Amino acid sequence: MESNCFVLLVEVVNYLVLIICVLVGVAFVTLLERKILGYIQIRKGPNKVGYMGLFQPFSDAVKLFSKEQTMPIMSNFIIYYFCPIFSLFLSLLVWSVLPYDVGLVSFNMSILFFFCCLGMGVYSVMVAGWASNCKYSLLGSLRSVAQTISYEVSLALILLSFIVLLGGFSLELFNKYQNYIWFMFLSLPLSLIWFASCLAETNRTPFDFAEGESELVSGFNTEYSSGGFALIFMAEYSSILFMSVLFVVVFLGSNPCSLVFYLKSMFLAFVFVWVRGTLPRLRYDKLMYLAWKSFLPVSINYLFFFIGVKSLCFVLNL
Amino acid sequence: MAATPTQDLPPKGGYAPVNFTRIPARSYFNGYQLFAGFGVVSAVACYMYYKTYSLVRREDIEMRSGRLAVEPLLLAERDREFLKQIRRNRDEEARLMANVEGWEVGTYHGERIYKTIPSERFIDPVINEYFAHGPSKAYTDNAFFSLFS
Numbered sequence: 001m002e003s004n005c006f007v008l009l010v011e012v013v014n015y016l017v018l019i020i021c022v023l024v025g026v027a028f029v030t031l032l033e034r035k036i037l038g039y040i041q042i043r044k045g046p047n048k049v050g051y052m053g054l055f056q057p058f059s060d061a062v063k064l065f066s067k068e069q070t071m072p073i074m075s076n077f078i079i080y081y082f083c084p085i086f087s088l089f090l091s092l093l094v095w096s097v098l099p100y101d102v103g104l105v106s107f108n109m110s111i112l113f114f115f116c117c118l119g120m121g122v123y124s125v126m127v128a129g130w131a132s133n134c135k136y137s138l139l140g141s142l143r144s145v146a147q148t149i150s151y152e153v154s155l156a157l158i159l160l161s162f163i164v165l166l167g168g169f170s171l172e173l174f175n176k177y178q179n180y181i182w183f184m185f186l187s188l189p190l191s192l193i194w195f196a197s198c199l200a201e202t203n204r205t206p207f208d209f210a211e212g213e214s215e216l217v218s219g220f221n222t223e224y225s226s227g228g229f230a231l232i233f234m235a236e237y238s239s240i241l242f243m244s245v246l247f248v249v250v251f252l253g254s255n256p257c258s259l260v261f262y263l264k265s266m267f268l269a270f271v272f273v274w275v276r277g278t279l280p281r282l283r284y285d286k287l288m289y290l291a292w293k294s295f296l297p298v299s300i301n302y303l304f305f306f307i308g309v310k311s312l313c314f315v316l317n318l
Numbered sequence: 319m320a321a322t323p324t325q326d327l328p329p330k331g332g333y334a335p336v337n338f339t340r341i342p343a344r345s346y347f348n349g350y351q352l353f354a355g356f357g358v359v360s361a362v363a364c365y366m367y368y369k370t371y372s373l374v375r376r377e378d379i380e381m382r383s384g385r386l387a388v389e390p391l392l393l394a395e396r397d398r399e400f401l402k403q404i405r406r407n408r409d410e411e412a413r414l415m416a417n418v419e420g421w422e423v424g425t426y427h428g429e430r431i432y433k434t435i436p437s438e439r440f441i442d443p444v445i446n447e448y449f450a451h452g453p454s455k456a457y458t459d460n461a462f463f464s465l466f467s
Binding site for chain 2 (some may be wrong): 165176177178179180181183185186187188309310312313314316317
């Protein structure tokens with residue numbers, strides 16, 4: 001029993017250290033995004049605050065958390081207040097599925113847990129928009145919810161294809177099955193669809209209807225001032241980092257105990273920001289058609305293909 | 319008051335004509351070649367997946383075989399320890415109840431515990447009886463496993 005308690009303590013401490021590193025990473029990803037967007041737009045990003053702008057996240061944090069926390073009178077304040085906390089909680093909770101060899105919890109069903117967290121994330125956006133009691137927020141959140149649940153379907157089917165290939169629901173199996181070749185070579189279209197679905201899940205351009213910066217006032221976070229706004233965007237950037245890490249785990253040969261893994265993840269985060277600076281927003285009906293008429297058929301066809309591949313391998317190995 | 323102000327005028331004779339015709343990007347492969355490349359890469363990757371699957375299956379079989387080979391050994395060890403503990407329980411009971419009149423070890427005041435089965439058959443003791451004479455920590459460590467699985 002003591003050894004069980006000790007192992008639990010070690011796992012919890014590891015997870016807390018991971019969360020602290022993620023939060024520091026989130027802070028600097030905001031700076032990364034602004035610098036990259038600046039250079040894409042032939043200007044420099046923030047470079048005044050520290051050396052090359054390195055202290056910008058800290059000054060942003062100080063500004064945001066020292067501003068007044070507004071309370072819209074006609075809003076439903078309890079859930080209005082609670083939604084950013086909930087979305088940050090989910091974005092940080094989902095980091096526990098990373099397939100480390102030792103230390104973190106070793107989930108048998110990491111993929112299902114990831115999907116549960118993703119599904120619950122829809123609620124936080126929807127309720128945040130509704131509870132603000134503002135028509136722009138409501139519209140932004142409803143569009144975002146429709147888009148998120150549409151792209152979740154193709155995400156689920158892609159992961160289902162890999163579940164068929166791996167024979168289990170654990171992310172650690174990705175490590176085992178990618179030791180000769182990455183899955184990206186096996187399924188390049190799937191990796192592109194996965195990346196696009198990740199962009200849609202995290203409400204990033206070209207799918208950023210939740211914010212909709214020039215159509216709606218500010219989308220679902222119109223009524224959120226300093227604290228709630230900061231938490232919502234920390235949740236979003238934490239999701240971005242996690243999606244880039246997950247892309248590396250699924251497609252680019254995962255082994256979180258190597259340095260190259262983190263370099264690849266950072267490259268993916270760079271690609272997230274690059275896409276934001278390069279592509280315009282899709283029209284809403286085109287976005288929906290893309291999800292249901294383009295990504296979904298490809299995902300389903302790849303599912304059948306992989307079922308065939310797995311059956312063939314099974315038969316040949318008998 | 320400056321001299322005659324200079325104006326930014328077009329050069330004499332006007333500007334040269336601007337070439338605004340499209341310059342399409344140079345493409346090295348046409349669609350068919352790209353698709354063929356995609357097919358080749360996918361086929362090679364499927365073959366590599368087959369190798370990986372064979373390896374994983376071989377490793378799983380080896381682990382399973384090892385566990386199955388060791389299992390009788392482990393079961394025998396567990397049974398030996400179980401019987402030793404039961405013997406220790408019996409000896410302890412004999413020692414405790416030595417001065418009680420009419421007490422036969424293994425019965426309750428002379429009455430058999432299981433009445434309908436023949437007395438030669440051995441029934442496993444309940445967990446409370448098994449751990450009765452030791453430290454209570456031994457019981458609490460094992461209670462959940464015994465009672466709920």
